[in-house]
Amino acid sequence: MSTLRKITTLTRKLDAxxxxxxxxxxxxxxxxxxxSYVNCVRQQAYGLLGYTPDEGKTVNPGWxxxxxxxESLHGVIQQRLIDSEMVIQLPNFDYEAATRxxxxxxxxxxPAVEVPLNEWVLTPERLEELKRYRLxxxxxxxxxxxxxxxxxxxxxxxxxYFSPNYHKYYLDKLYHFESQCQIYLHFLELERAVILVINRxxxxxxxxxxxxxxxxxSRELERLEGSAxxxxxxxxxxxxxxxxxxxxxxxxxxxxxxxxxxxxxGYKHV
Ligand code: SF4
Numbered sequence: 001m002s003t004l005r006k007i008t009t010l011t012r013k014l015d016a017x018x019x020x021x022x023x024x025x026x027x028x029x030x031x032x033x034x035x036s037y038v039n040c041v042r043q044q045a046y047g048l049l050g051y052t053p054d055e056g057k058t059v060n061p062g063w064x065x066x067x068x069x070x071e072s073l074h075g076v077i078q079q080r081l082i083d084s085e086m087v088i089q090l091p092n093f094d095y096e097a098a099t100r101x102x103x104x105x106x107x108x109x110x111p112a113v114e115v116p117l118n119e120w121v122l123t124p125e126r127l128e129e130l131k132r133y134r135l136x137x138x139x140x141x142x143x144x145x146x147x148x149x150x151x152x153x154x155x156x157x158x159x160x161y162f163s164p165n166y167h168k169y170y171l172d173k174l175y176h177f178e179s180q181c182q183i184y185l186h187f188l189e190l191e192r193a194v195i196l197v198i199n200r201x202x203x204x205x206x207x208x209x210x211x212x213x214x215x216x217x218s219r220e221l222e223r224l225e226g227s228a229x230x231x232x233x234x235x236x237x238x239x240x241x242x243x244x245x246x247x248x249x250x251x252x253x254x255x256x257x258x259x260x261x262x263x264x265x266g267y268k269h270v
Contacts, residue, residue, distance in 0.1 A: 018061035032224055034117065034137025034183040038176060040240040041227040046251040048134075048231050053250035066200075070156035073198055077154055078140060087141035087152055117187055126187045133221055134228040139184050143194060151184045151193035151210075153177060159199035172244060178210050179220070185212040186221075 029047045036044065046053075081087040117130065117137045130136070143150040155177055161169050181193035190212070197206040227237040239257035252258040 015061040018064045019059045022059045022064060031134050031136030032228070034135065035176070035180045037135065037183065037224055038179040038220065039245045040242070040249070041224070041237045042239045042255065042257075043245060043249050043251065045227060045231050045236050046254070049234060049236065051251060051254065054253040066158070070200055073156050073200060073203070074140075074154050077196070077198055081141065081143075081152070085144075087143050117184070122187055123189065126189070129221070130187065132228065133224045134231065135183070135224060137180065137183060139188070142188075142190075148192070149190060151181060151188060151190055153181050153184070153193060153195045154198065155195060156198045156200050159201035159204070162197065162199065169244075174208065177208070179216075181210040182213055182217050182220075185210070186214075186217045 028050050029044070032041070032044050032048070078087070117135075117139060122130070139151065140154045141152040143152045155173075157173065162173060164170055177195045177197075181195060185191065185193055192212070193210040195208040195210060197208065198204075199206070230237050239255055241255075241257040246252065246255075246258055249255065249258065
């Protein structure tokens with residue numbers, strides 16, 4: 001007869017540890033981030049201005065593990081790209097030097113290693129812009145082997161949701177991935193980017209090509225410039241509510257607009 005019985009002791013301890021980790025990892029961001037600048041600027045300004053997140057903010061241990069799992073998978077794929085010499089991660093485009101450097105690091109790059117935007121070789125004009133817009137980001141790598149270098153952006157997604165069947169979610173994700181690449185293309189002054197999407201459910205890939213859209217970038221940077229100025233003056237920008245970001249916002253209770261998003265029909269740009 002089996003003596004097997006289901007228990008939850010270890011699970012509860014792991015969940016509690018995840019919540020403890022979340023408390024320990026709280027840090028004040030210094031810049032708007034390329035991965036989320038198209039979201040509500042007020043949400044990011046709360047963080048930049050050091051506002052304390054809502055009391056009793058829900059931490060879902062499962063989501064946290066999911067994110068950590070995604071980051072590890074990201075690191076594995078990035079390592080494969082480095083080992084196969086398809087990608088460089090150094091802040092210059094000297095492929096030979098990059099390859100020699102990466103060979104020395106082989107096996108030590110875990111999990112993902114990304115190069116902050118301001119550590120790449122940028123023109124003085126672009127560096128000045130980064131400061132003006134108070135913008136930061138981390139570039140996964142530059143792909144070589146084509147006539148012109150391509151920005152690489154790696155994303156891990158929950159495959160069951162990242163499908164055209166989940167229309168709004170899918171388009172929203174793609175829009176955010178593309179927006180992030182547009183910023184990298186602008187600052188690195190390159191024409192195209194590849195988004196490599198990894199399905200967490202079965203480790204399969206999807207690829208998307210992004211072409212630089214100067215009009216989109218100028219419009220978004222103009223919007224950020226105003227918000228960056230307000231943050232410098234210690235002011236909060238106007239809320240830009242939409243269902244996805246508001247649902248997960250750490251400042252829902254403090255934000256005057258958090259309730260209105262419920263009736264606005266969903267994601268703002270699809
Ligand atoms: S609750 Fe919504 S509108 Fe308010 S700061 Fe957060 S994301 Fe922006």
